[in-house]
Amino acid sequence: MKYTQFTDTVQTLLRKWDLYSPEAVTTICMITAHESAQGKYRRQVGGGPARGLQQIEKVTHDSIWDNSDTIHKRAELHDIHRDFFLLEEDDEYGIWVSRHYLLMDTNPLPKGDINTALYCKAYWNRTGKATAEKYLKDYWDWSAKL
16 A cells, blocks of 8 residues: 555545544554554454454453544544444555544644554554554655655
């Protein structure tokens, strides 16, 4: 998957849903660069439970839908329906769920690639093996490809 194509898709969708910020685009793209190897994997390598380009586990997916303050009202407005199994093939749905997870954090999304990488490790992957350095490297490698 090409970085520019994915970034354009994220920007378009976030604007359509009135959830756009440059920081949200960068964060979702960085998560995707790391979690799915630049869009290569849609199922967790090794048979784990995570699905989609952002590698969201069912327990996390369900928690977002059960605990987000805004997801249900927005979902009704945009005719989006809760379905974990959509994550694997529906990139729009994965971006939707990811953005709502980011909205659940009371902290603002950071500015700058290094701060975003630190945020991805601290918030998105707080219990995982990933490092902020790996998030940053994967993102820079993907965004440098033309």
